[in-house]
Structures are given as structure tokens and as C-alpha cells.
Amino acid sequence: MKKLVFGETWVLPIGIGVAVGAAALLGGSGFVLLILLGGVLGVCVWPRNPRKDGVNKL
Amino acid sequence: MAFALTALGAALAVALELLEALAIVLAVAVTRRASSAFAGAAAAVLVCVGVGVLLGPPLADKVAIQPLRLIVGIALLLFGMEWLRKGVLRLSGRRARSSSYEEFEEEREALEREEPVGEGFDWPGATVAFKGVLLEGVEVILIVAALAAQPSRRTAAYVGASVAAVAVVALGAFVHRPLRGLPETELKYVVGLMLTTFGTFFCAEGLGYEWPLGDAALLVVLGVWLAWSQALVRVVAR
Numbered sequence: 001m002k003k004l005v006f007g008e009t010w011v012l013p014i015g016i017g018v019a020v021g022a023a024a025l026l027g028g029s030g031f032v033l034l035i036l037l038g039g040v041l042g043v044c045v046w047p048r049n050p051r052k053d054g055v056n057k058l
Numbered sequence: 059m060a061f062a063l064t065a066l067g068a069a070l071a072v073a074l075e076l077l078e079a080l081a082i083v084l085a086v087a088v089t090r091r092a093s094s095a096f097a098g099a100a101a102a103v104l105v106c107v108g109v110g111v112l113l114g115p116p117l118a119d120k121v122a123i124q125p126l127r128l129i130v131g132i133a134l135l136l137f138g139m140e141w142l143r144k145g146v147l148r149l150s151g152r153r154a155r156s157s158s159y160e161e162f163e164e165e166r167e168a169l170e171r172e173e174p175v176g177e178g179f180d181w182p183g184a185t186v187a188f189k190g191v192l193l194e195g196v197e198v199i200l201i202v203a204a205l206a207a208q209p210s211r212r213t214a215a216y217v218g219a220s221v222a223a224v225a226v227v228a229l230g231a232f233v234h235r236p237l238r239g240l241p242e243t244e245l246k247y248v249v250g251l252m253l254t255t256f257g258t259f260f261c262a263e264g265l266g267y268e269w270p271l272g273d274a275a276l277l278v279v280l281g282v283w284l285a286w287s288q289a290l291v292r293v294v295a296r
Contacts, residue, residue: 012143016135020128020261030262030269034279037258038286041139045146045294 015040060273061214063280064205067252068218071137071201074246075194076226081158082190084230085165090183097179098187106195113203123208128264130207131257137201138253145247146287150295156242205256251287255280 019036026032079099086095147153165186172182198219206215258279262269269275 008140009143012139013136016132016139020132020135020265023262024265030258030267030275030279033262033265033267034258034282037135037139037254038282041142041146041287042290044139044143045150045290 009044011044012040015043060211060276063252063276064211064214064256065218067249067256068202068205068215069222070245070249071222071253072198072219073222073226074242074249075198075201076223077158077229077240077242078161079191079194080226080230081162082165083187085162085169086183086187086190089166089169091180094180094184095187098184099191101184102188102191102195105192106199109196110199110203113199124264124266126207126264127260130204131259131261131264133200133204134253134257135261136257137197137204138250138255138257141246141250142254142283142287143250145243145250146290146294148243149247150291152294156246158240158242201253208260247287251280251283254283258283 016037019033019040022036023029023033083095083099086098144153144156148155169183169186202215202219206212255276259269259276271278
């Protein structure tokens, strides 16, 4: 269940929560939410680790 | 347009998840005992149906539409952005490509190292099949329930999911192994884009935002995610 909800990184669910909360405080703007979520994705995929081998299923 | 996007999103998500479940069940059936593999898979399907009955209609009927949109939006973002994150990493070459066929071969090799099947019911094989189908099945239920939570999109989500489920089961019945040349990495990336688009759209609506252009704004949001994720693929690949 943890994998289902949180996947492999805690940054993603925390980032989504922060982005939705911030968008709500800023009046619920859809485009603000879009920009904040885009930032969350950018942080999540920022290269940190060397390449992984093997099959990585979802 | 919203109907087609919802149906396509549900169909692709269900097909890809079920292909992974199929790879595990077929690996058990080929290396251990087919009857035990199918029994384990059938038991998991029953549990998934129970979860679907518990989650679906009560969620749609008892929760007010505004908070429901927010809940559904966040759920879709959790799944969609995880698929999208992995899609960006795979397309940029920083993560291995996804392949149900490879998974099938790995699972089969792992099972061949186990103790040989004895007389009677093969409990280890059935358990492996049960766990594989349950994990992927619950994910399918959650995604379809989220896409179908709004009455206007319910039919589209169910149609897309049903077509995909029938197609994957038919594939397993006739081919007996996952397809080798399927571009699963690209398909999962597309599913990530679609689920993230719906998640963003529903979340904003749940926060009280009215999108200009109505449902047509889905295409704008999809375009933004496509452009941004492709930019990230190029940056991460350097």
C-alpha cells in the first residue's frame, strides 16, 4: 500500500500536498497549481543517482 | 473530447497494469502449475472486485462534488506524477526501460530456482500469482475509481477499462506470454501525462477554480505537461 500511495519517493506526495495547499492559499488558481506541480516534477527527476540497471516496473 | 481522453487514459492505465499482472501469472503457470496460478489470480480478482464495490459507488454518492474533485485530483496526481517521473527518467536514459516480457523472464527464472512442485495444490505458486494480481489490481481499481468519480466521465472510464481488460485477458489466453515489442516505456509516459492532466484539472476545480474553455482546457493542461516533461527529458539526459 505504501508503494501504491507514495511510489518510490516521498518528495512527490509531499510536493503535491504543498503545491495544492499553496494554490488553495493563493485563491485556487489552476495555472498557479500547474506551475507549482511542474516545479515538483522538476525536483523529483533532477539527476542525483547514477544510472540504474535491470527492469524497473511501475 | 473529455469522453475520449478519459476512455483512453483508463484503457492505457488498465492495459499496462494488467500486462504486468499477466507477466507474473503466466510465469507461474509456465514454471509451476497452471491451475494453481489461475486459482491465485482468480482469488486476487475477487478481492479487487470487493475493493471496487467498497470504493466506487460510496465515494461517488456520499461525498459532495467539490471535495470529491479535490480528493480525486490528488489521487490522480499521486499516480500520474509517479508514472510521469519514471517516464521522464526512462526516456532520458537514467532508468531502465519498462518491459513486461523481461519481467516475465525474470519471474520465470526466479521460480525455476524454487523447490519443484509436489503433489496437490501448489500454494507457493498460487501465492505469487495472488500477490502479483492483487498489487496491480488494486492500482487499477484506484485509478478507474478516480477517473469514474464524476458522473459525466463514468461511462468513458468503465468503457476504456473494460476494453483494455478484455484485450489483455485475450492476449494471455491466446499468446501465453507478454508481447515483446510493445513500447511500454512510451505508453506509460503517455498514461502519466494523461493522469497528471486530469489530476491537475480536477484539483483546481476542487479548489473552486473555473477553467477558461471548460473541458477544452484539458488539452491546454495536457500540452503544458507534455512540453515541460519533454524539456525535463532533454535536461536530465545531458
